[in-house]
Amino acid sequence: MKLLSLEFFKCRRRKIVLVCAAVLAVELMWMLTFFTRQDEEDMQWGWMLLLYNLSMVDAIVLPLSVATLASRSCELEHRGSTWKLLETMAAPDSLYAAKLGWGALVLAALLSIRTGLFTGLGLAVGFPGPVPWGRLGLFTLVSWAVSMMAYALQQGLSLRFANQAAALVCGIAGSFLGILSMLFPPALTRCVPWGYYGLLALVGMNWDEMTRVTDFYWRWPQLTDIALLLVWGTAFLLLGRAMFLKKEV
Amino acid sequence: MNIIETDGLCKQYGAALRVSHLNLRVPEGSVYGFLGPNGAGKSTTLKMLLGLVRPTAGNIRVLGKSMDGANRLSVLRQVGSLIESPSYYGHLTGEENLRIVQTLRDVPEKDIREVLEIVRLEGQRDKKVAHYSLGMKQRLGLAAALLGYPKLLILDEPTNGLDPAGIQEMRELICGLPERFGMTVVVSSHLLSEIDQMADHVAIIREGELVFQDSLSALHSRSRHHLALRTTNNPVARLLMAEKEISCHEEEGYLILPILADEDAARLTVFFAERRLGLLRLEERQKSLEDIFLELTGKAASL
Numbered sequence: 001m002k003l004l005s006l007e008f009f010k011c012r013r014r015k016i017v018l019v020c021a022a023v024l025a026v027e028l029m030w031m032l033t034f035f036t037r038q039d040e041e042d043m044q045w046g047w048m049l050l051l052y053n054l055s056m057v058d059a060i061v062l063p064l065s066v067a068t069l070a071s072r073s074c075e076l077e078h079r080g081s082t083w084k085l086l087e088t089m090a091a092p093d094s095l096y097a098a099k100l101g102w103g104a105l106v107l108a109a110l111l112s113i114r115t116g117l118f119t120g121l122g123l124a125v126g127f128p129g130p131v132p133w134g135r136l137g138l139f140t141l142v143s144w145a146v147s148m149m150a151y152a153l154q155q156g157l158s159l160r161f162a163n164q165a166a167a168l169v170c171g172i173a174g175s176f177l178g179i180l181s182m183l184f185p186p187a188l189t190r191c192v193p194w195g196y197y198g199l200l201a202l203v204g205m206n207w208d209e210m211t212r213v214t215d216f217y218w219r220w221p222q223l224t225d226i227a228l229l230l231v232w233g234t235a236f237l238l239l240g241r242a243m244f245l246k247k248e249v
Numbered sequence: 250m251n252i253i254e255t256d257g258l259c260k261q262y263g264a265a266l267r268v269s270h271l272n273l274r275v276p277e278g279s280v281y282g283f284l285g286p287n288g289a290g291k292s293t294t295l296k297m298l299l300g301l302v303r304p305t306a307g308n309i310r311v312l313g314k315s316m317d318g319a320n321r322l323s324v325l326r327q328v329g330s331l332i333e334s335p336s337y338y339g340h341l342t343g344e345e346n347l348r349i350v351q352t353l354r355d356v357p358e359k360d361i362r363e364v365l366e367i368v369r370l371e372g373q374r375d376k377k378v379a380h381y382s383l384g385m386k387q388r389l390g391l392a393a394a395l396l397g398y399p400k401l402l403i404l405d406e407p408t409n410g411l412d413p414a415g416i417q418e419m420r421e422l423i424c425g426l427p428e429r430f431g432m433t434v435v436v437s438s439h440l441l442s443e444i445d446q447m448a449d450h451v452a453i454i455r456e457g458e459l460v461f462q463d464s465l466s467a468l469h470s471r472s473r474h475h476l477a478l479r480t481t482n483n484p485v486a487r488l489l490m491a492e493k494e495i496s497c498h499e500e501e502g503y504l505i506l507p508i509l510a511d512e513d514a515a516r517l518t519v520f521f522a523e524r525r526l527g528l529l530r531l532e533e534r535q536k537s538l539e540d541i542f543l544e545l546t547g548k549a550a551s552l
Contacts, residue, residue, distance in 0.1 A: 006349055013340045076338055085336035085393065088299050088325045089353040248302045 003090060003098035004105075007073065011102070014072050020110045023065045024117060030057050031118065035125065046127030048203045048216035050118060051139055055201035058143055059178035063194045066150045067158075067171020069106060073099055074158035074167075083249040096159070096244050100237070103151045108144055115140040135218070139202050142221065146196045149233035150174060153193065156240020160247065190225065193232050199225045250313075252277040252401055252433045253298060258307035260293050260457075268293050269457040271307070275435055275450070278427055282448030282465070283437040286546055290457040291437040292333055295405050298435075299330055312400060326354065329399040331407055335390030339379030343370055343389050346378055347396060356397035364392040368422065384415035391422065395430075402426060404436045408443060420447055441542045455546040472536045476514070477503040481527035489524060493517070508533070 034053055035043070042049065077083055086095055115136050123131065157167040174194040181188070181195030189195035200221040207214045253275035260268040268290040275281045285291050296302040298309060300321040309316040314324050337346050347361045365371045368388040373381065378389060387407060394402055404423065408416040424447055426432045438444050444451055444465075451468055453461040461468065480486040483504055490497050490506065495517070497506040509517065514531070521528055536544075 002352060006352060009345070009349065009352075010338060010341070012345070076340070080337045080339055081334055082336040082338065084296070084299075084301055084332045085330075085350070086353070087301055088328070088330055089322070089350070091322060249296070 003094055004101045007098050007102035010076060011073060014076065016069070016072060016106065019065070019068055019072065020106070020113075023061060023110060024114055026061055027054070027057050027114060028117065028121070030061070031121070042214075043125070044128060045216050046129060047122060047132050047135070048218065050122055050127070051135065052201065052203040052205060052216055054118065054139070055197055055203070056179065056182065058146075059182065059194060059197035060175050062143070062147050062197065063150055063174030063178050064168075064171040065110075066103075066107070066147050067154045067168055067174065070103060070151055070154035070158045071164045071167050071171075073102055074155060075164050077159075078162040087249060092245050093241065096155075096241050099155055099159070100152065103155060104144075104148055107147050107151065111140050111143050111147070114143075135202055142200045142202070143197070145229060145233075146194075146200065149193060149196065149229055149236060152233055152236035152240055156236060156243055159240065159244045190228055193236075196225065196229050196232070200229065250277050251275055252312060253281075253435065254310040255298070256308045258294065258297060258309060259305045260290070260297060260302065261305040266305075267457050268297070268304075271454070271457075271459050272462075273452060273459070274462065275433065277433050278431065279450045280424065280427060280434045280436065280448045282444030282451040283435060283454065284441060284444045284451055284542075285437075285439065285454035287439050289439075289454045289546070291439075291454060292405050294454070295330075295332060295403055295435070295437060298403060299325065299328070299332070301332070326397075327400045328403060329394030329396070329401070330403040330405075331387075331390040331394045332403070332405045334409075335386040336393070337378045337381075337386055337389060339377065341378060342375050343378055343381070343385075343392075344374040346389060347393060350393045350396050354397045360396050360398070364395045367395060368392040369418075383410050384412065384418075387411060387415070387419065388422075391419070395426075398430050398432070400432060402432050402434045404434065406437055406439070408438070408440075416443075423447055441538055445538060453542070453545050460545045468538065468541065471541050472538055474508045474533060474535045476506050476508055477530070477532045477534050478506070478528065479503050479530040480521065481529065485524075486521065486526055489520065489526070490517075493520070503530070503532075505534075 031050070031053060038049070077086070119131060119136055154167055154171060157170055158164060161167065177192050178194035178197055181192040182198040184195070186199065189199055202219060204217050204219045205214060206217065251274045253273055255271050255273040258268060258271040258273070259266060271294060283291055283295070293302055297304050298311065298316070300316055311324050312327055314320055316324060338349070343365070344361060347364065351358060351361055362371070365374050368391050370385060370388055370392060373385060378386065381389065391407065394404070407423065408419050411419060420443070423434055423436060426434050436447060449465055451461070451463070451465050452459060479502060483499060486504060487497060487499070495506055497504045518528055518531070
């Protein structure tokens with residue numbers, strides 16, 4: 001706990017709030033632009049339309065956002081050559097865990113606020129039907145879980161390489177692959193870590209080629225995909241941790 | 250009692266043995282100078298003492314306890330360190346930086362003010378460290394190492410990059426620590442003069458090997474005066490001096506013998522003359538510390 005609270009202390013003046021605000025602003029602007037282009041009939045899909053599109057926006061925006069947050073947290077240690085000081089006072093695996101814990105809490109806060117923001121938007125726009133609180137909660141959890149998997153990868157890279165370019169390029173590639181993988185067949189999408197934003201989406205879409213009518217439906221994430229997400233996350237975590245522990249300061 | 254003991258300490262990187270079978274003995278309460286040219290293996294050794302680098306072979310005992318994975322951190326609670334360049338968070342103030350160390354070491358909050366006063370940074374505590382000069386960063390690093398007043402302080406080239414005034418100030422701070430707080434200080438440097446002014450014990454390392462370890466006075470005793478003489482027949486002169494029980498050895502055509510009283514030197518020249526041995530040169534010489542360092546390390550004193 002001491003190390004975790006110090007992570008927040010160390011991130012003072014690191015403009016973490018600004019980074020999170022920028023993420024929210026981009027998602028909000030994206031969705032507002034999208035909604036203004038929909039006709040009244042499409043808007044009747046309300047909450048489903050919101051969550052379907054938010055999955056896509058997540059796949060584009062969150063990989064780079066996650067990379068940026070991990071980089072902001074890890075770079076300050078490289079820049080100040082602080083590992084050789086910290087490791088005389090704390091075990092390296094505890095330092096690794098504290099950084100991961102910081103990322104988990106920041107992402108949880110960011111995504112919870114994001115859900116609150118879009119729930120407010122849905123109510124303001126007047127989506128039909130009751131607010132699907134359970135689905136919104138589950139969507140937040142899925143976004144967080146996929147983001148944490150990506151965070152484990154990004155933290156591993158940001159800790160391993162003092163130059164943050166490698167980690168940020170990985171984040172940019174993730175944003176690109178995240179959206180592109182939605183066009184892949186599911187078996188291939190499962191091979192792309194950032195593709196799980198789409199794979200675990202809570203809303204599916206049918207498009208009838210004959211009638212050119214689109215309809216949406218609720219769906220549940222498949223257990224296979226959840227298990228694979230855990231495998232990816234665990235692999236990134238163990239690999240990143242092993243690389244960090246192996247590195248001598 | 251020795252506060253640090255190493256036995257057969259080695260570190261190998263690839264095929265290169267960077268630290269080779271070091272047997273260090275650091276007496277408690279001393280200022281122990283760890284001297285060697287750049288690249289001799291000083292920082293690697295100090296990092297091994299702190300458990301930051303894993304030794305390839307050998308044992309380390311600090312404060313009487315073995316420095317293995319299990320008790321490394323409990324031992325290090327009584328050790329302060331400043332390794333190579335200072336560690337700091339540039340976006341935080343000096344006081345905030347120390348608060349991180351204070352929290353991790355679990356020492357009283359009042360220590361922050363005290364150590365800032367000791368290193369004379371109390372006026373700069375609210376300034377971001379990114380705006381500190383190098384000397385101020387070094388002093389902040391020393392303040393962080395002093396938090397909790399550890400029994401042992403390990404400082405790796407603490408005067409590196411400082412201007413002459415900063416070097417003088419840092420030196421005074423370090424020299425006063427054993428007396429003021431009962432600390433043992435291990436300080437590394439590539440400058441002989443610096444160690445000469447700070448340390449009371451000294452170890453000299455060359456290409457990873459320990460070539461000297463003793464008190465500074467023992468090192469100074471190597472620089473005592475001696476006589477150098479050259480005769481028309483040095484081998485015969487050696488035999489004659491052996492007769493008189495005067496120890497000597499030959500160096501570059503000169504016979505080197507301990508300093509003699511004036512009367513003894515006069516008697517020796519007469520003795521040579523009686524044996525028809527011509528005396529070509531008789532010189533009084535003194536080895537400087539630099540000569541000794543050069544002899545031990547094969548490099549100039551400040552390389």
